[in-house]
Amino acid sequence: MKPILEASDVTFTYPGAQTPSLHQLNIRIPEGKRTAICGPNGSGKSTFFLHAVGIHRPKSGTMLWKDAPYVYKNEDLQRLRRQVGLVxxxxxxxxxxxxxxxxxxxxxxxxxxxEQEIRRRTERMLDLMGLTPWAETPLHQLSLGLKKRVALAGVLVLEPELLLLDEPTAYLDRRSEHRLVEELNRIHGQGITVAMATHDLNMAYAWADWILVMYEGACVMEGTPEHVFTEADVLAAYGLELPALVELWKALPADRRLGAKPPRDIAAWKAMQETWR
Ligand SMILES: Nc1ncnc2c1ncn2[C@@H]1O[C@H](COP(=O)(O)OP(=O)(O)OP(=O)(O)O)[C@@H](O)[C@H]1O
Ligand SMILES: [Mg+2]
Incomplete structure (x- = not known):
C-alpha cells in the first residue's frame, strides 16, 4: 500500500487549548483507494484534514505528500491545494x-x-450535482444541504488528485447522498484518490475499501472494512458501533450466512436472502 498523503508523528495543539488535538498522529491515506476515516466527535478528523491542506501546521512531526515533506511557503501551499481538495x-x-x-x-x-472553459466546466458540474436550478440564487438563501452541495461542486470542479471530504453526507437527503456516492465513484474511477471523514458507519462499510479509525488525536485502527468492522469490542472501546448489515449478519444462524463475510450493501444482502428460498 503506497500512501499519497501521510502524517508522521504529528502533534498539534490549538492556541489556548490544554491538550493536543493531534497526538503523535501516524496516518496514511493509500493512493488510489476510497478511504473512510471514522472516529467519535473530537477525535481529530477535521484537524487532520486541515493539516492535509496546510491550513494548520504541526507543532512537531511531518506532513508528507507523495513522500515529500510539506513546505510552508506560499507557492508550495498553492500547488498543494491544487493537488489536495478539501470539502x-x-x-x-x-x-x-x-x-x-x-x-x-x-x-x-x-x-x-x-472564460469559455470556465463556463463549460462550471455548467457541467452544476448539472452533475443537480444545482442548475439554483445557479443564480444568492448563497445565503440556500438550505444547508444545498450549500454543502455547492461547496462540494466548487472543489470537484478543480479535479484534485486527492479529494478530502469532511462529513460529506451531513445535511444531505437520501437522493443527494446517492448522487454524491455515484459522483465519488465516478471520480474515483478516473484515478482520483478519495477520503472522507464520516460518522455514517453504514456508508463507510458500503462505500470504502479502506478504513482508518481515529481516537483522541491518534490513528488506532486501519484495514479493509471486512477486517475493521468485525472487531466489535475494539470498536466499542473507541465509541463506535458496527454497521447495521454486520450486526444483522451476526444475528443470523450460521447456516443462513452465505460466505465468511457479511454483505456490503442491501443488494448483496438480498442476493443472500434469495439463497434461503
Ligand atoms: N478551532 C479550535 N480551537 C480549539 N480547539 C479546537 C478547535 N477545533 C477543534 N478543536 C478541538 O480539537 C479536538 C479535535 O477536534 P476535531 O474537530 O478535529 O475533531 P473531529 O474528529 O473532526 O470531530 P467531529 O466528529 O465532531 O467533527 C477537539 O477536542 C476539539 O474540541
Ligand atoms: Mg470534524
Whole structure:
C-alpha cells in the first residue's frame, strides 16, 4: 500500500487549548483507494484534514505528500491545494461569493482558465450535482444541504488528485447522498484518490475499501472494512458501533450466512436472502 498523503508523528495543539488535538498522529491515506476515516466527535478528523491542506501546521512531526515533506511557503501551499481538495465540514466556512455559479467557478477563475472553459466546466458540474436550478440564487438563501452541495461542486470542479471530504453526507437527503456516492465513484474511477471523514458507519462499510479509525488525536485502527468492522469490542472501546448489515449478519444462524463475510450493501444482502428460498 503506497500512501499519497501521510502524517508522521504529528502533534498539534490549538492556541489556548490544554491538550493536543493531534497526538503523535501516524496516518496514511493509500493512493488510489476510497478511504473512510471514522472516529467519535473530537477525535481529530477535521484537524487532520486541515493539516492535509496546510491550513494548520504541526507543532512537531511531518506532513508528507507523495513522500515529500510539506513546505510552508506560499507557492508550495498553492500547488498543494491544487493537488489536495478539501470539502469542509461546515459549508459556511467554504462559500465566499454571492451566487452558486460564481462560487463554483471561483477556483477555475483563480487558476486563470479561459472564460469559455470556465463556463463549460462550471455548467457541467452544476448539472452533475443537480444545482442548475439554483445557479443564480444568492448563497445565503440556500438550505444547508444545498450549500454543502455547492461547496462540494466548487472543489470537484478543480479535479484534485486527492479529494478530502469532511462529513460529506451531513445535511444531505437520501437522493443527494446517492448522487454524491455515484459522483465519488465516478471520480474515483478516473484515478482520483478519495477520503472522507464520516460518522455514517453504514456508508463507510458500503462505500470504502479502506478504513482508518481515529481516537483522541491518534490513528488506532486501519484495514479493509471486512477486517475493521468485525472487531466489535475494539470498536466499542473507541465509541463506535458496527454497521447495521454486520450486526444483522451476526444475528443470523450460521447456516443462513452465505460466505465468511457479511454483505456490503442491501443488494448483496438480498442476493443472500434469495439463497434461503
Ligand atoms: N478551532 C479550535 N480551537 C480549539 N480547539 C479546537 C478547535 N477545533 C477543534 N478543536 C478541538 O480539537 C479536538 C479535535 O477536534 P476535531 O474537530 O478535529 O475533531 P473531529 O474528529 O473532526 O470531530 P467531529 O466528529 O465532531 O467533527 C477537539 O477536542 C476539539 O474540541
Ligand atoms: Mg470534524
Amino acid at each position: 469542509f465540514q461546515d459549508p459556511e466556512q467554504q462559500l465566499i461569493l454571492h451566487t452558486t455559479y460564481e462560487d463554483v467557478s471561483y477556483g477555475l477563475r483563480n487558476a486563470r482558465l479561459e
